[in-house]
Amino acid sequence: MSTTPEQLYNFGFIDEDSKREVRRQILKAIALPGHQVPFASRDLPIARGWGTGGLQITMAIIAADDTLKVIDQGVDECVNAVNLRRLLQRTTGVTTTVDTTAASIIQTRHRIPEEPMRRDQILVLQVPMVDPLRWVEPNLERATIMHGESDYGRMWVYMYESVVKAGDLRIATQYPVIVAGRYMMDTTPIPRWDVMRLHNAEALFLFGAGREKRIYAVPPYTTIEPLQFEDFRFKTEFVAGQICARCGAQDAFLTSHFVVDSDHPDGGHWRSSCSDTSFCDKRVLVNATNQEAPK
Amino acid sequence: MTTTFQPPSLFETFCTTTFRVLLDCMARPGTIGQIPEPSMFTQIPTITFDNQPILANRFALTSCLSLLDQETRFAQAANNTWIDAQSEINRWIQLRSNCRLSDAPNALFVYLWDSASSALLHELNPGTLTFPEQSCTAFVAVPEINDTEPTWRLRGPGINGHCDVGVHGVVADFVNHVNITRTNFPLGIDIVCIDAHGKCIALPRTCQISLK
Amino acid sequence: MGYIAARGGTTAILNAEQLVEYLRLQGGSTPLELIQIRDQLRHAVGRAMNEGALYAPMLAALAVKQAEGDSIEASFLLRAYRSTLSRIMPTLPISGETIRCMRRISASFKDIPGGQMLGPSQDYQIRLLNNLIASETAESVTAVLAAYELLVDTGMSADGAIGHFPKVADYMRQQQMIAPLPADPDTSEPYDITRTAISFPCPRSARLQSLAQGDTGCLLTYAYSSVRGYGDAHPTLAELRFGYLPIQVAHPLTGEAITIGEISATECEIVSKAHSVAAKQNTPRFNLGYGFTFGHGEVKSISMAILDSVLTQAKAKGLSGESGPAANEEFVLLHSDGIEASGFTAHYKLPHYVTFEADLKVLDRAREHTTTQSQTRLQEIATRTQEASV
Structure with missing residues (x-):
């Protein structure tokens, strides 16, 4: 055992052959848009289910001159985002940023940043559940065959039943889509809000599931069709009149939170604001500058 | 914050940079990437055909090394013939990558020294319906790639509408040979073409090619 | 703020x-x-x-x-x-026969070649809390060690000094009770789930590797379920041995076998009721299940051996052990890794407010749907009542 307090790890933590394996599977995932490609998936010093798939993709692709952004729920300062960024920074030394437009690699859980991503950027998504067919066929061997044969009938029945019973397609996040007209893909726990932002985008999207040991990809300019019926179209979470209490954005994904207010009879009140805090902060800053300008 | 990593070696940096070029090219078929100079390999091997020594395309040959390791099976061909596993040139690759040498139908990666060998593409493993990713990736050395004199029009995922690219000096049947490997999606061979200057384009199996 | x-x-x-x-x-x-x-x-x-x-x-x-x-x-x-260690080379295949045993028992025969050896076992201890252990001192430790030395001096074999025993399973093979080892053993490298993601159907080497790193409690539960009634496993313990196992690798240049050290290990083999895998082609035989752990892990290695046997039977569509949750290979192997299972179960502690917000919107819509539906129904009833009264 080493007597030095901190060990010296390989650049990007995992060893070079492990990186090669992830790299090979990423290339295959791109050549097969939406298809789940198995990979060996190393054990990391982060628990399974906490972003080990996204981490391994980032570790395999990252270079010393990259600029990295890590978010969770759209937030850079979220505890889990902080923790993953800390591991990546300590084992690569790359520059990190909270600004979406300044990053070359963005690793994320649950959100796609609000600001449109460019062709020189890669979004790495952490995936908990890989297979949309899991809802109807938990057995991996059979689900793999169903994907191979484009046998998606049972999923359509599931969607139909949910419309009849719940009045909406019951799946809130992990919404199933058809990628490039062939594979049915789980969109990770991103809200419906973000689903169509995968469609014909400029950036490359890489999905990593460490515990489930799968990698999949949506290349740029690839069609994404959410599962929907002619008389029952796919809807996002958008509610008419929604507005961010902080920056005033009307066209962004909002989450609710409690604001402490001692004057209020309930000790505070609930309000909605952008889940993408970097986007929101920028807008708050611009609003403030605009207000100051006339003086 | 303390950093606790070893700076990557020259070869590791080459592999990462090369992979990022391949990644970008594979995600955007027809986009021309630049493979970095493999300066850590001072001696680039040659093979002899008809008593003529042929020098390998150093960019194409070494870019294979960025993906090969002990888990991968590799083969190479020149002049439309598979090169014997015991040959010098295969030993060269094996010593530097630890890969296993294999026959064509079982190879995960192949390097084709020239476009004439594209006639062998149909022998490669296209994967299966349930595991289409267990298919071969072919690196092909071509004389020249540019975007100023387009020869092909590409369509498919990764391309905004269409993309025109010029691949010059290849055998007349090249596009046919490539197209034969992708008649049965999701089965297929993914192909990377690299020219003498390290200019690179990728033709994943989703990419449709037509002659201009 | x-x-x-x-x-x-x-x-x-x-x-x-x-x-x-x-x-x-x-x-x-x-x-x-x-x-x-x-x-x-x-x-x-x-x-x-x-x-x-x-x-x-x-x-x-x-x-x-x-x-x-x-x-x-x-x-x-x-x-x-x-994960930070590089995988240098696989060891050479080893047989449990080379274990220097401290303990080996068989439940299938009263007497076995080499004899039964109870060794260090808590099996027959009366489980009373021992206050003496609470007040141990350096002197009491010395006394225990001295007592052990005395036992050895008066004839008991020292730790690991007994050496090797023939395997009960080998005797069973001679007697054609269980299937013989393949004449030409597969010398190719076993499946390594740390290099290649496990996919189903999987080879037995992948199953054994997966079980070997599985959570003890989980393997115990699955094995127990299949012997208790959710399954048809009827295991008999052919042999359980615990001791020191020498590890060998091939010299990278000469290929010569070199012992690189010993590990402490437990090995278990169980046989289960007739109608073996080979029953269709050959004479009916018992089916053999194999369990192995580092250190002294008896419950885990027995559980592993039972599961191996149940899964082998299930795969061969044998008559026993094919039913119950423990006979579903994918189910057992994909849920028995304690590290994966605990990681994912604990990940619900992470913030989920984006997904929860999305869930809320779906809940709102479902409520609207229910309200609309019941209003429509009330209206229908009202209309019908009106029509009836007219």
């Missing part, structure tokens, strides 16, 4: 680390030495090595200490450490 609850993450994480350290040491008692943990908590160390899939007693002792005795956390620490 406390604007977003999760802000201030960095400080919170660093403080959390400090608080954990504080809780571990708050009593101000003498710090545990790794060697004490290795020697005196050998089952905790063994379990960490098994489930962490790394044979390294001192590192495992450190993991147990750092994890404050939490077995899954300790094995997780070892598993993550294992």
Whole structure:
């Protein structure tokens, strides 16, 4: 055992052959848009289910001159985002940023940043559940065959039943889509809000599931069709009149939170604001500058 | 914050940079990437055909090394013939990558020294319906790639509408040979073409090619 | 302002680390030495090595200490450490016959070649809390060691000095009770689930590797379910042995077998009721299940052997062991890794407010739908009542 307090790890933590394996599977995932490609998936010093798939993709692709952004729920300062960024920074030394437009690699859980991503950027998504067919066929061997044969009938029945019973397609996040007209893909726990932002985008999207040991990809300019019926179209979470209490954005994904207010009879009140805090902060800053300008 | 990593070696940096070029090219078929100079390999091997020594395309040959390791099976061909596993040139690759040498139908990666060998593409493993990713990736050395004199029009995922690219000096049947490997999606061979200057384009199996 | 609850993450994480350290040491008692943990908590160390899939007693002792005795956390620490080590070469195939036994028993025969040897076993101890252990001193430890020396002097075999025993399973093979070993054993490298993601159907080597690093409690539950009634397994313990197993590798240049050391190991073989895999082609035979753990892990190796046997039978569509949850290979192997299962189960502690917000919107729509539906129904009833009364 080493007597030095901190060990010296390989650049990007995992060893070079492990990186090669992830790299090979990423290339295959791109050549097969939406298809789940198995990979060996190393054990990391982060628990399974906490972003080990996204981490391994980032570790395999990252270079010393990259600029990295890590978010969770759209937030850079979220505890889990902080923790993953800390591991990546300590084992690569790359520059990190909270600004979406300044990053070359963005690793994320649950959100796609609000600001449109460019062709020189890669979004790495952490995936908990890989297979949309899991809802109807938990057995991996059979689900793999169903994907191979484009046998998606049972999923359509599931969607139909949910419309009849719940009045909406019951799946809130992990919404199933058809990628490039062939594979049915789980969109990770991103809200419906973000689903169509995968469609014909400029950036490359890489999905990593460490515990489930799968990698999949949506290349740029690839069609994404959410599962929907002619008389029952796919809807996002958008509610008419929604507005961010902080920056005033009307066209962004909002989450609710409690604001402490001692004057209020309930000790505070609930309000909605952008889940993408970097986007929101920028807008708050611009609003403030605009207000100051006339003086 | 303390950093606790070893700076990557020259070869590791080459592999990462090369992979990022391949990644970008594979995600955007027809986009021309630049493979970095493999300066850590001072001696680039040659093979002899008809008593003529042929020098390998150093960019194409070494870019294979960025993906090969002990888990991968590799083969190479020149002049439309598979090169014997015991040959010098295969030993060269094996010593530097630890890969296993294999026959064509079982190879995960192949390097084709020239476009004439594209006639062998149909022998490669296209994967299966349930595991289409267990298919071969072919690196092909071509004389020249540019975007100023387009020869092909590409369509498919990764391309905004269409993309025109010029691949010059290849055998007349090249596009046919490539197209034969992708008649049965999701089965297929993914192909990377690299020219003498390290200019690179990728033709994943989703990419449709037509002659201009 | 406390604007977003999760802000201030960095400080919170660093403080959390400090608080954990504080809780571990708050009593101000003498710090545990790794060697004490290795020697005196050998089952905790063994379990960490098994489930962490790394044979390294001192590192495992450190993991147990750092994890404050939490077995899954300790094995997780070892598993993550294992990822930083390069895989140099596989060992040569070894037979359990080479174990220098401290203990070997068989439940299938009263007398076995070489004899039964109870060895260090708690099986027949009366489980009363022992106050003497609470008040152990350096003197009492010396006394116990001296008593052991005396036993050895008066004829008992010393630890590991007995040497090798023939295997009960080999005797059973001679008697054609179980299928013979393949004449031409498969010398290719076994499936390695750390190099290639497991896919189904999987080879037996992948199954055994997966079970070997599985969570002890989980394997126990599955095996128990199949012997209790949710399945048709009827195992008999052919042999259980515990001792020291020499490990060999091939010399990279000469290919010569070289012993690189010994590990402490437990091996178990069980046979199950007739109608074996080979029944269709050959004479009916018992089916053999195999279990193996680092260190002294009897319950885990028996559970593993039972599951191996049940899964073999299920795959061969044999008559026994094919039913019940434990006979579903994919179900057993994909849910028995304690590190994966605990990680994912614990991940629900992470913020989920984006997905929850999305869930809320779907809930709102479902409510609207229900309200609309019941209003429509009320209206229908009202209309019908009106029509009827007219």
